[in-house]
Amino acid sequence: MTFSLAPTAIAAGYRLEAHDSVGSTNAIALERAANEDRGRLWVVSKRQESGRGRRGRAWATPEGNLAATLLLVEDYNLKLAATLGFVAGLALADALAAVVPNRIAVAVDGGGGRGDRFELKWPNDVLANGAKLAGILLESSLRPGNRVALAIGIGVNVVAHPEDVPYPATSLRALGFPGDAETLFLALSDAWAENVRIWNGGAGMADIRQRWLDRAAGLGSEVAVRVDGNVVRGVFETIDEDCRFVIRANGDIIKIAAGDVHFGAVASAGAA
Template identity: 75%
Template sequence: MGFQLAPTAAAEGFRLEAHDTVSSTNIIALERAREGDQGKLWIVSKRQESGRGRRGRVWVTPEGNLAATLLLIVGRDLKTAATLGFVAGLALADALNAVVPNARIAIAPDGASGECSNRFELKWPNDVLADGAKLSGILLESSMLDNERAALAIGIGVNVVAYPQDVPYPATSLKALGATCDAETLFLALSDAWSDNMRLWNEGRGLDQIRQRWLSRAAGLGGQVAVRVDGNVVRGVFETIDEDCRFVIRDDSGAIQKIAAGDVHFGAVASAGAA
């Protein structure tokens, strides 16, 4: 089966551009916007040669993994548009639950104590974990088109058949988890789940519902965390995400801190120190 949109996505006007190999689905999406594309366009590939992760990191997509980017044309309010990263995480988690059978209780990530009910969890701000290991990364990139409109590329990379070995955090793939799902099947489910969660988001008006759904799948909630912010490390307890989807931590002094951007570490890693 080649890449296909779910009927629900096609009915809502989403379109699909599929490739065998790309440099970067995000790069192509932003190029399409500059060429005049009006958005609601999925760019997908099973191989990506120049993928990017957060903070300029490399994201490797060998043959058989999924690289997918949704291009949307949004208004000037990029702060609200940025919360679509949480929509993307929820959509992917929903898709994974639909295509991976026999989901089971997951051990908390990075050695944290306790268990959780979701095998696929969401790690703030934009990762999806499976049994505590990184399965997917999500990267949002934007580019102003004129005084009123911006292009937003929502990139979603999933380790379907392979995962990186030389990374400083646990990683996994669907194949390593015993799943037989391929990239095409996962994308079909993702395009369907995106439509459901996008309707719930409702141009940002439904953000509180998205936030509550996200928290119900949040990795490390209520546990010890360490967050690296601009070279400094803040340690404490992960309390919630606030109405702006900032990471809320009660630090070791008892003070509440709200973090807009940073790298989060859980459990034993948080206790030992976040490298």
């Protein structure tokens, strides 16, 4: 099977660039933007040699996993563009729900789950059984005319997951999913078209925020957030209108714009 776009994505003007293997789909997307690509371009591969995650961390994509980057070139302000990471998380969760058979019961634990098969961990992970299944990375560059080239990178552990990481990880194959990266991407391109329609240039952010909270991992549970070398502990209350992570600590409300979130025993013992 080859990569292809859903009819809804094609109708909305999205295009596809598929590779057998790449260094980084985000890097390719930003290179296309530097060469005046108009955006709405999906760059996809089943193998990525030099992928990266948040804060410069490596993101491995062995043969059979999904590396997908959506390039958008618009006159966004950066604060608004950042909310598209939450749109991407919802799109991926919707795609997973669409293609993973119901007989594969993913009971989320360790993250304060409420029975959802796939949950969203702030700011950019998708979890299954409390383990990381996918990650999302946004990178941007400025283009002439005050336009922003935004690369929304989505990496999914389809057939394999890393073993030597300091957090639980899993893959769709480990969960019993018999499908492939191409099947998941087809559903993702469809789900993105629907969720970005709801987002509606930011006008629908209230709906996106509520849909995200409905799938949020750890909501109402004890968390520890590492912020600039310090650890803040409290109860995960919500995300606010700007998608900041909101916790209650000793009666105070603390809003966090960027950090690493830990649940369960790690939150109690201290975030590594």
